[in-house]
Amino acid sequence: MKPADILVIGSGISGLSYAIKISEQLPEAKIIIVTKADEDESNTKYAQGGLAVVTNFDNDTFQKHIDDTMLAGDGENNREIVKMVISEGPKRFQELVDWGTQFDKEQDGEYKLGKEGGHTENRIVHHKDITGFEIERALLATIEKSKNIELFAHHYVIDLITQHQVPGKEADYTDNTCYGAYVLDQKADVIKKMTAKITLVATGGAGHVYKNSTNPVIATGDGIAFVHRARGKVSNMQYYQFHPTALYAKLSGMLFLISEAVRGDGAKLRLQNGEKFMHKYDAREELASRDIVARAIDNELKISGQSFVGLDCRDMDQEKFKAHFPNILQKCLDEGVDPFTDLIPVVPACHYLMGGIDTDKDGQSSIKNLFAVGECTNSGLHGANRLASNSLLEGLVFGHNAAMKSVELLQKDDFNYTDLAAVPEWNEEGLEALEELVIISYLRKQLQEMMSDLVGIVRSNERLKLAKAKQDELFQQVTELYNDAKISPQLSELRNLMNVSYLIIKHSMQMTENKGAFFNKDFARTKV
Helix, strand or coil: CCCEEEEEECCCHHHHHHHHHHHHHCCCCCEEEECCCCCCCCCHHHCCCCEECCCCCCCCCHHHHHHHHHHHCCCCCCHHHHHHHHHHHHHHHHHHHHCCCCCCECCCCCECEECCCCCCCCCEECCCCCHHHHHHHHHHHHHHHCCCEEEECCEEEEEEEEHHHCCCCCCCCCCCEEEEEEEEECCCCEEEEEEEEEEEECCCCCHHHCCEECCCCCCCCHHHHHHHHCCCCEECCCCEEEEEEEECCCCCEECCECCHHHHHCCCEEECCCCCECHHHCCCCHHHCCHHHHHHHHHHHHHHHCCCCEEEECCCCCHHHHHHHCHHHHHHHHHCCCCCCCCCEEEEEEEEEECCEEECCCCCECCCECEEECCCCEECCCCCCCCCCCCHHHHHHHHHHHHHHHHHHHHHHCCCCHHHHHHCCCCCCCCCECCCCCHHHHHHHHHHHHHHHHHCCCCECHHHHHHHHHHHHHHHHHHHHHHHHECCCHHHHHHHHHHHHHHHHHHHHHCCCCCECCECECCCCCCCC
16 A cells, blocks of 8 residues: 555544544545454443533633642642643544534533533533443544545454564664554455554554443553563553443443442442442542542442442432433333432443653654553543543543644655665464464453453552462463464454553552552552
């Protein structure tokens, strides 16, 4: 394939908004988007609650939103980044509206504003309880109108192409440059060399490193893993947020999210016997930040030995609930739970990664010509714990900044075309496909069980030591498998999950105090 100007890896809010922006600025640029599943399958699609942005300046201010974000992040945020994102928010939000995204409004035409844990004001714009789905729809519709954007679904990135892969420069990591990626076309079963002047990683999170997650099954930390393997800087992987209220299920996998907005509208957490408990942990009770609520539930489950707690919606306005949360209501009814007469069974589940690929304010990584935006990054916005509904805002603001910087670089045109042309094809000579994928699924389950049991909501020095030993053992097995077998998405995902688990354990072991979503009981003076 001919080199592209831009290669975008991922089709969520970050990748799509970035591509649209460059297309608008440079209509002659060749932009390729690759995504490993269907074009609309992303973490964005499953974002229920909404987008946090200051729109009502009579009651809200940028400073309040900044303070809420810093408090949730336990002060580990980069304050300048927080200021930039929140102050730029209204402009980026309006662009989303201009691209056709519909947000719920009051009868007077003002936006309906929800409130979630950690927010001191109502500032969450939403589209019922499927905000992410609506955003994804509008962005893809805009992409389809853009003549210089090609979107390839079911194209799985195996590895980045970087300077050390160019003949004669194998050992050069000091001034590493990205030249695109090796991509598996899953339908044709062939690995393509996709070279590009600029590459954007927008691959989302890594929720399936644990056995229970609110993330779609595609969230296997691919971008973080292949940037780590390319010697790019990755940090803060110890900070993994567990959403307090996922719908309980007996089977492992993707759990249905019961949005924080339900608690924002008045739902209460109770033990199975109906007893309230959040007052014991935080004065804000159900509206405390997610790390506090998740640890409180985890502690109560350990005390009681039960599998779930209840979310009580029985005293809420039923008509308002039906209007705001129609999909949550239907899912509960499908599972045999009537929220107006029953407690909804909920458990904490792995939800959002605050760490990831290090970037600056423009989304530039430590590797030249490689940008990264969204959940796969450590942008400085979230600190040690993400404030609810700040993630979609992050994708928009950093997507814009990265696009503007990319346009500047393309116009400057200072690229090494000799190295681009010298990139070799992928070589799988002598390798054969695995006959039994059960080996991969077995190792993946072992990894997920280990991470859930030893590196979950509450950690300890002993648990982390055990986790490191088990991870080392699994890593050797996966490495041998990878070296001997032909590449498949399943094998590559397992390899990526191994890299992600290594980083989470390593960064957790480097901690000396509890911060935000990270909690080691050996550092604690209190139970949770």
